[in-house]
Amino acid sequence: MLAFDHLVIASKNPEKTFEEAKEKHQWKGAKGGHHEPWGTYNYLSHFRNNSYIEWIGIEDYEKAFTSDNPLIQHLARSIDERDGRPIHFALRTNDMDAILREWETKRVAYSGPFPGSRKKADGTMLKWRMLFPEGPTVETLLPFLIEWDGDNQPGDLNDLESTHVNMGVESLEKAADLFQLYYPLGTQQSESGKIKWQLENGSLSLDGRKGIRAEFGGVHLS
Numbered sequence: 001m002l003a004f005d006h007l008v009i010a011s012k013n014p015e016k017t018f019e020e021a022k023e024k025h026q027w028k029g030a031k032g033g034h035h036e037p038w039g040t041y042n043y044l045s046h047f048r049n050n051s052y053i054e055w056i057g058i059e060d061y062e063k064a065f066t067s068d069n070p071l072i073q074h075l076a077r078s079i080d081e082r083d084g085r086p087i088h089f090a091l092r093t094n095d096m097d098a099i100l101r102e103w104e105t106k107r108v109a110y111s112g113p114f115p116g117s118r119k120k121a122d123g124t125m126l127k128w129r130m131l132f133p134e135g136p137t138v139e140t141l142l143p144f145l146i147e148w149d150g151d152n153q154p155g156d157l158n159d160l161e162s163t164h165v166n167m168g169v170e171s172l173e174k175a176a177d178l179f180q181l182y183y184p185l186g187t188q189q190s191e192s193g194k195i196k197w198q199l200e201n202g203s204l205s206l207d208g209r210k211g212i213r214a215e216f217g218g219v220h221l222s
Helices: 014-025 061-066 070-078 096-106 172-182
Strands: 003-010 030-035 040-047 051-058 085-092 110-119 125-133 144-149 162-168 189-191 194-199 202-207 212-216 219-221
Touching: 003 070, 003 162, 003 212, 014 040, 014 051, 030 110, 051 070, 061 070, 070 085, 070 125, 085 212, 096 110, 096 125, 096 144, 172 194, 172 202
Parallel strands: 003 051, 085 144, 162 202
Antiparallel strands: 003 085, 030 040, 040 051, 110 125, 125 144, 162 212, 189 194, 194 202, 212 219
16 A cells, blocks of 8 residues: 655745744654755654655756756746645655566656665665656646655654645546556545545545645644
């Protein structure tokens, strides 16, 4: 089963946006680090059910705009319009290679896996891989998959949980078919104009409202 990994919030000033969220919600967190190949950096708040929020900004626009990583491309295109708001989210897998084999069998379009890394505060390197399903159009932005090499959880966790993430789509049925095609999500549920799946650490749903919304410890972000 997949898990909700993290919510990505675009910010022209990640430190300020992060500090404002910390003060408003009494969250713990810290600077994450720099992603040199992409020209980006981030601040992070981690929660007890192995999920987190990432506030990501750009420090080298030339690197960001020329990156082949779909997440960084999307950040570069949307940071002006979506400053301080969610632009993407990741679902976590412990077996990306198995998903890759399934996608090859199905002959679906995807990008990656893309390696990522950053230096932690203790000087060790944290590494991961990202895999991006490709929707039928550039406007169809599907959640990306992430697989961590080792433990990415810091010692200082918020004693709260992420409980739900929702993505607004134009066509519920078409979007649900795409999600079932790409992701090992299990049984699909329909309720009150939504399509919903249980995740390892919460739930994922689709509805007709625009944008991405997520809940962390009773705080709704959109």
